[in-house]
Amino acid sequence: MSASDAPDGLEAFACGSCPTLYLPRPGPCPVCGGTSRTPRRVSAEATVLAATELSTPAEGWAAPHRIALVELMGGIRVLVEWTTDRRPEPGVGVRVEFADGRYRARPASGPRPEL
Amino acid sequence: MNCRVIASGWTRFGRRSEGLLDLASAAGRAALEGIGREPIDLLVVGQMLSGDGEGVSHLVAHLAERLGLGPAAGWRVDAASASGAAAFHSAALAVASGRYERALVIGVEKMTHLPTAQVTRRLATCLAPVEQAVGATMPGLAALVAQRYLGRYPGAEAAIAEVTVRARSNAARNPFAQFSSPVSREAVEQSRWVAPPLRLLHCAAISDGAAAVVVERGRGPATVAGIGQAFSPPALADRPDSTCFAATREAARQALEAARCSRDQIQVAEIHDAFAPFALINLEDLGFAEPGQGARYFAPSGSGPVVHLQLNPSGGLLGRGHPVGASGLAQIAEIAAQLRGDAGATQLPGPPHWGLAQSIGGLGAQNFVTILGAEGGA
Numbered sequence: 494m495s496a497s498d499a500p501d502g503l504e505a506f507a508c509g510s511c512p513t514l515y516l517p518r519p520g521p522c523p524v525c526g527g528t529s530r531t532p533r534r535v536s537a538e539a540t541v542l543a544a545t546e547l548s549t550p551a552e553g554w555a556a557p558h559r560i561a562l563v564e565l566m567g568g569i570r571v572l573v574e575w576t577t578d579r580r581p582e583p584g585v586g587v588r589v590e591f592a593d594g595r596y597r598a599r600p601a602s603g604p605r606p607e608l
Numbered sequence: 609m610n611c612r613v614i615a616s617g618w619t620r621f622g623r624r625s626e627g628l629l630d631l632a633s634a635a636g637r638a639a640l641e642g643i644g645r646e647p648i649d650l651l652v653v654g655q656m657l658s659g660d661g662e663g664v665s666h667l668v669a670h671l672a673e674r675l676g677l678g679p680a681a682g683w684r685v686d687a688a689s690a691s692g693a694a695a696f697h698s699a700a701l702a703v704a705s706g707r708y709e710r711a712l713v714i715g716v717e718k719m720t721h722l723p724t725a726q727v728t729r730r731l732a733t734c735l736a737p738v739e740q741a742v743g744a745t746m747p748g749l750a751a752l753v754a755q756r757y758l759g760r761y762p763g764a765e766a767a768i769a770e771v772t773v774r775a776r777s778n779a780a781r782n783p784f785a786q787f788s789s790p791v792s793r794e795a796v797e798q799s800r801w802v803a804p805p806l807r808l809l810h811c812a813a814i815s816d817g818a819a820a821v822v823v824e825r826g827r828g829p830a831t832v833a834g835i836g837q838a839f840s841p842p843a844l845a846d847r848p849d850s851t852c853f854a855a856t857r858e859a860a861r862q863a864l865e866a867a868r869c870s871r872d873q874i875q876v877a878e879i880h881d882a883f884a885p886f887a888l889i890n891l892e893d894l895g896f897a898e899p900g901q902g903a904r905y906f907a908p909s910g911s912g913p914v915v916h917l918q919l920n921p922s923g924g925l926l927g928r929g930h931p932v933g934a935s936g937l938a939q940i941a942e943i944a945a946q947l948r949g950d951a952g953a954t955q956l957p958g959p960p961h962w963g964l965a966q967s968i969g970g971l972g973a974q975n976f977v978t979i980l981g982a983e984g985g986a
């Protein structure tokens with residue numbers, strides 16, 4: 494499935510043992526350790542908590558490489574690759590996408606980048 | 609615990625021409641020199657990255673042979689950048705259990721022979737896979753922690769620069785440190801960006817080196833009074849609070865409870881300042897300062913809530929250098945030497961009776977606290 498025909502929002506899980514919502518992961522619920530869970534879709538709208546620009550990224554990545562810690566509606570946090578030129582300020586609204594095994598984000602308004 | 613540190617040894621940290629085995633052997637020999645001909649029956653090695661990339665695996669067996677430890681038992685311990693501390697904890701527990709009499713513990717790493725981007729990638733392999741997948745690095749996540757911290761507690765920038773200034777000033781007195789020259793606050797604040805808000809001089813350098821200690825059953829000036837360790841989720845996004853390291857808080861609680869000493873009694877501490885803002889966070893996590901108050905320790909006047917505490921006399925990771933598998937043990941070796949009055953050029957007056965070492969594994973995924981005390985305190 495390509496990013497353009499993906500259903501709206503992001504795949505997530507609701508823990509069966511506590512109120513936590515979390516993104517797909519190999520392990521159990523990050524809060525209570527519970528293993529029962531129900532699939533949910535959550536909004537891809539998020540707010541930037543912190544963002545930075547790596548001048549010396551790890552081998553295999555081009556400089557400058559930007560990453561951000563963002564919070565989705567419902568309080569789920571996720572680390573994303575920031576796909577536009579300028580590093581976002583904390584508090585900015587963004588849209589998160591999941592493709593090719595990684596989370597990426599771009600400004601909530603504005604053109605959609607090629608993923 | 610019924611065990612004590614009776615000798616410390618180091619190589620100089622920095623860019624070294626020797627290989628992994630040579631560095632580890634040199635530190636081991638330096639520690640063994642301090643104990644005469646007493647036999648060693650346990651060898652524990654802490655190491656994070658190096659190994660197959662350097663054409664050496666099963667380091668512990670090679671070291672046992674080189675150091676002539678014939679009948680000793682041994683193992684290698686990995687807890688990322690806290691591997692040296694983890695190796696020490698496992699050796700102390702083994703000796704205190706009565707199974708072994710005297711252990712040689714070595715922490716070692718070889719990093720500078722690799723290109724920086726490759727070291728950065730290797731270091732990042734301890735991060736959560738979901739965060740590695742977006743190109744997270746250790747300095748990158750540290751920058752996000754620092755930014756969150758500065759957002760919650762504005763105005764700490766000057767104190768963060770002062771962390772490096774003091775580290776380099778202390779390192780200039782340490783003949784084993786990577787950096788022998790002090791730096792000014794202006795130099796720190798004008799160094800190039802690594803990952804905003806972190807600049808180059810806010811970050812510990814890639815380094816080679818090894819440290820070693822000998823742990824023996826019994827009590828003395830550097831008795832192992834208390835140890836503690838705890839995990840946190842490896843993914844930064846999974847932590848409810850990214851302005852502190854919960855694993856340090858829990859490790860400190862365990863160590864202080866075991867040592868039955870109060871924070872006010874701790875006179876010297878070696879804390880994990882791999883990134884300068886971590887020094888403030890660590891002081892808070894260890895309970896030496898209230899949340900958001902760590903900067904007061906680094907105020908220009910030196911005033912503040914923890915003024916009795918001597919911090920990182922070795923120069924810390926920022927000044928001494930940060931060969932990742934060695935740092936956690938180098939801290940403990942320094943504290944033990946301070947308590948024995950055997951720290952040479954970095955010796956504090958006294959000597960101090962209580963000291964603490966704090967080591968961070970990964971980006972706070974597994975943290976260790978070690979408290980040494982004269983005669984074991986309580």
Ligand SMILES: [Zn+2]
Nearest residue numbers: 508511522525
């Ligand atoms: Zn749960």
